[in-house]
Amino acid sequence: MLQNFSRCVQFVRFNARSFSLRMSPLPDVKNLPVLHSTLEQAKRFAAYRAVDENLDYANHRVIGVGSGSTVIYVAERLGQYLLDPKFSIYASQFVCIPTGFQSKELILTNGLRLGSIEQYPALDIVFDGADEVDVNLQLIKGGGGCLFQEKLVSTSAAKFIVVADYRKRSPKYLGTNWVKGVPIEVVPSGYIRVLNDLKCKLKCKNAVLRQGAPAKAGPVVTDNCNFIIDADFGEIEHPENLHRDIKMLVGVVETGLFIDNAQKAYFGNPDGSVELQV
Numbered sequence: 001m002l003q004n005f006s007r008c009v010q011f012v013r014f015n016a017r018s019f020s021l022r023m024s025p026l027p028d029v030k031n032l033p034v035l036h037s038t039l040e041q042a043k044r045f046a047a048y049r050a051v052d053e054n055l056d057y058a059n060h061r062v063i064g065v066g067s068g069s070t071v072i073y074v075a076e077r078l079g080q081y082l083l084d085p086k087f088s089i090y091a092s093q094f095v096c097i098p099t100g101f102q103s104k105e106l107i108l109t110n111g112l113r114l115g116s117i118e119q120y121p122a123l124d125i126v127f128d129g130a131d132e133v134d135v136n137l138q139l140i141k142g143g144g145g146c147l148f149q150e151k152l153v154s155t156s157a158a159k160f161i162v163v164a165d166y167r168k169r170s171p172k173y174l175g176t177n178w179v180k181g182v183p184i185e186v187v188p189s190g191y192i193r194v195l196n197d198l199k200c201k202l203k204c205k206n207a208v209l210r211q212g213a214p215a216k217a218g219p220v221v222t223d224n225c226n227f228i229i230d231a232d233f234g235e236i237e238h239p240e241n242l243h244r245d246i247k248m249l250v251g252v253v254e255t256g257l258f259i260d261n262a263q264k265a266y267f268g269n270p271d272g273s274v275e276l277q278v
């Protein structure tokens, strides 16, 4: 019995030690090892600043974590809050809502608690990337195929903060920097009908079914088992009208035009500075 008790004490000591080793103060981004490219550095600077300036760690509980390559650093930063003894008591209460398979993985690998939009239909804040941001904070999203769940989560949040690199900032209209077209999620059986309607009814310059090659033969299939069409409308002067028109087409699930949704956007620059657009 005494032997068991001493084993138990050793176990507790060991675990307390390894836990305390893992705990560390929130690192200053400038002191972290430099990433492999200035673009990645720019994304990380933007993401860390966006989290630090907008996360009300003592009050925010339900946090949306978006998709893409910039959000990786949002999840990393949130995970660091969990390891800082000053913030961990609050961060351990966070519930993170994913916008797709990738963000679910990000939440889990950073030790954060995973929740679902069905359990938590009202979020305090969401951080997500964008393919392009215009001067009015209207967005094109869905370059990575996650637009439906991203829109569900971002429109369910009290605050939506965009994290991006300098390439995403449009000088004026959407469709200037992002020239691959507006991503549109469609029901698979309706894709031909939507392609025709985009061209004939909405006078789109070009519309293509997004292909998975070289990683997959055939079309990209979204996390919701749908297809994606990329529709080129050139520069988009009235994104809200275009969104409404596309949404009316039979077979369309959601568009990658995010209208009047984001409150702020943080753009990381190659020199390490971050610009804020509100």
Ligand SMILES: O=C[C@H](O)[C@H](O)[C@H](O)COP(=O)(O)O
Pocket (backbone or CB within 6 Å): 066, 067, 068, 069, 070, 071, 128, 129, 130, 131, 140, 141, 142, 143, 144, 145, 146, 147, 150, 164
């Ligand atoms: O479907 C993907 C999402 O809308 C992404 O947030 C968007 O493509 C931006 O991704 P990244 O941060 O990799 O540029």
